Amino acid sequence: MKRPIVLHPDPRLKKVAAPIDDVSDELRALADDMLATMYDAPGIGLAAPQIGVSLRLIVLDCVKEEGAPPRPMAMFNPEVVSSSDETNVYEEGCLSIPEIYADVTRPEAVTVRWIDMNGAEQEDTFDGLWATCVQHEIDHLDGKLFIDYLSPLKRQLITRKMVKFKRNKATEKA
Ligand code: K2U
Numbered sequence: 001m002k003r004p005i006v007l008h009p010d011p012r013l014k015k016v017a018a019p020i021d022d023v024s025d026e027l028r029a030l031a032d033d034m035l036a037t038m039y040d041a042p043g044i045g046l047a048a049p050q051i052g053v054s055l056r057l058i059v060l061d062c063v064k065e066e067g068a069p070p071r072p073m074a075m076f077n078p079e080v081v082s083s084s085d086e087t088n089v090y091e092e093g094c095l096s097i098p099e100i101y102a103d104v105t106r107p108e109a110v111t112v113r114w115i116d117m118n119g120a121e122q123e124d125t126f127d128g129l130w131a132t133c134v135q136h137e138i139d140h141l142d143g144k145l146f147i148d149y150l151s152p153l154k155r156q157l158i159t160r161k162m163v164k165f166k167r168n169k170a171t172e173k174a
């Protein structure tokens with residue numbers, strides 16, 4: 001079922017997440033909850049720390065073509081094993097930093113190794129939006145946000161804005 005998304009600034013988003021030893025039924029259920037949360041947001045990726053779970057698990061589905069079948073993926077202990085020299089720039093957002101977008105430059109293609117929902121080792125190469133997204137999600141597992149690639153001033157302005165946003169949200173709820 002859908003989980004609340006942790007909003008920046010929050011120490012849970014800065015922690016390095018712990019690797020997973022083996023894929024259990026409860027971890028498969030966690031991945032399903034993350035996919036439900038991601039589709040509902042809507043987003044095209046989500047990392048476990050964003051729902052307050054400090055484990056190395058990400059989900060993504062970057063299928064953008066209208067009418068194309070969804071391609072949900074869950075990756076346990078994902079790691080980039082190689083990346084292209086070519087880079088591209090994408091205007092990134094983040095479900096933990098709503099309504100903030102900024103250009104981030106990343107390798108255009110990455111080869112990723114991970115453990116899938118059945119506990120099997122996988123390796124695949126991603127490019128385009130999938131590459132941007134998988135790198136954005138793996139950054140979350142290392143406590144890194146896309147705003148960490150911006151200038152300290154820009155990051156500070158965004159953080160101040162988010163502190164206000166969270167304060168207003170809290171008073172609305174009260
Ligand atoms: O990690 C997240 O917060 C999920 C992001 C993943 C993402 C960020 C930037 C670029 C690609 C993926 C959410 O999907 S943010 C919403 C979004 C949707 C489409 C394109 C970009 C951002």
Ligand code: ZN
Nearest residue numbers: 093094095096
């Ligand atoms: Zn994010």
